[in-house]
Amino acid sequence: MDALIAAAGILLVGAITPGPNNLVVMTAGARGGIGNALPALAGIILGTLAMSAVVVLGVGAAFAAEPRLRTAITAAGCLYLAWLGLRLFTAGDAKALAPSPRETRLPSHATGLFFFQFMNPKAWAIVLTVTSGVHSGIGATRIGVLVALIVLIPAVCLALWAWLGSLMTRRLAHTRAEKWFQRAMGALLVVSALLLWFTP
Numbered sequence: 001m002d003a004l005i006a007a008a009g010i011l012l013v014g015a016i017t018p019g020p021n022n023l024v025v026m027t028a029g030a031r032g033g034i035g036n037a038l039p040a041l042a043g044i045i046l047g048t049l050a051m052s053a054v055v056v057l058g059v060g061a062a063f064a065a066e067p068r069l070r071t072a073i074t075a076a077g078c079l080y081l082a083w084l085g086l087r088l089f090t091a092g093d094a095k096a097l098a099p100s101p102r103e104t105r106l107p108s109h110a111t112g113l114f115f116f117q118f119m120n121p122k123a124w125a126i127v128l129t130v131t132s133g134v135h136s137g138i139g140a141t142r143i144g145v146l147v148a149l150i151v152l153i154p155a156v157c158l159a160l161w162a163w164l165g166s167l168m169t170r171r172l173a174h175t176r177a178e179k180w181f182q183r184a185m186g187a188l189l190v191v192s193a194l195l196l197w198f199t200p
Contacts, residue, residue, distance in 0.1 A: 004142065007130045008149050014126040015157035020081055021120065022161045023185050024113065029165025037162035043113030044158060045151055051117055051127045052150060074121045081120070082194070088186030 015021075021044050028037035062069060117123045130146070 004145055004149070007146060008153060010126060010129050011149055011153040012157070014122065015154040016160070018188065019120075019122045020116075021113075021123070021154075021158060023188055024116075025158045025162045026165035027185055029162035030168045031165075033166045034159065034162045037158075037165065039110040040113050041155060041158050041162065043110035044117060045155055046110070047114040047117030048123060048127060048150055048154065049147065050114070051123060052131055052146075055127055055131045073124060076119065078121055078194070082190050085186045085188070085190035089183050089190070090186070 025037045025040050025044070028040045130150070
């Protein structure tokens with residue numbers, strides 16, 4: 001039970017604090033309200049569940065046996081996040097917030113965000129920590145509780161971020177405000193990548 005309480009705390013802190021997932025759902029909420037952010041939220045949750053299953057089924061042991069593997073994934077994820085952030089920041093117009101197949105922007109649909117989790121260093125850190133804390137002596141009941149925590153806690157936290165984004169919708173009606181919002185999201189994504197890399 002102590003391990004599950006600790007897992008809940010880790011999930012809460014990880015999901016409520018700024019990071020790539022929060023910026024994605026906030027941007028989606030700013031584009032079209034909370035309803036517009038629901039596919040992004042679903043992709044994030046499903047991706048996190050898939051990562052948790054992968055870790056429990058053996059990748060966690062591989063990370064423990066070969067720490068360089070975790071370092072390599074973290075480096076690749078941070079570079080990817082920083083690249084996305086720089087593209088958003090330097091786009092120079094509001095088009096990154098509007099659907100455009102030619103623009104590089106944050107993923108916003110469920111499938112894209114499902115796979116985005118596997119390039120998200122913060123998601124890996126949370127999943128590895130949570131699953132390691134409950135892996136010993138794990139049973140069906142404990143797995144069920146852990147799955148519920150992984151679904152419910154991030155869902156509530158991400159919904160709050162989407163709501164915050166939806167509050168900005170009126171302000172983003174002006175092209176200039178939308179452009180500066182895009183630049184701010186890009187800068188925050190780069191900062192998130194740097195913090196994830198330099199945080200032990």
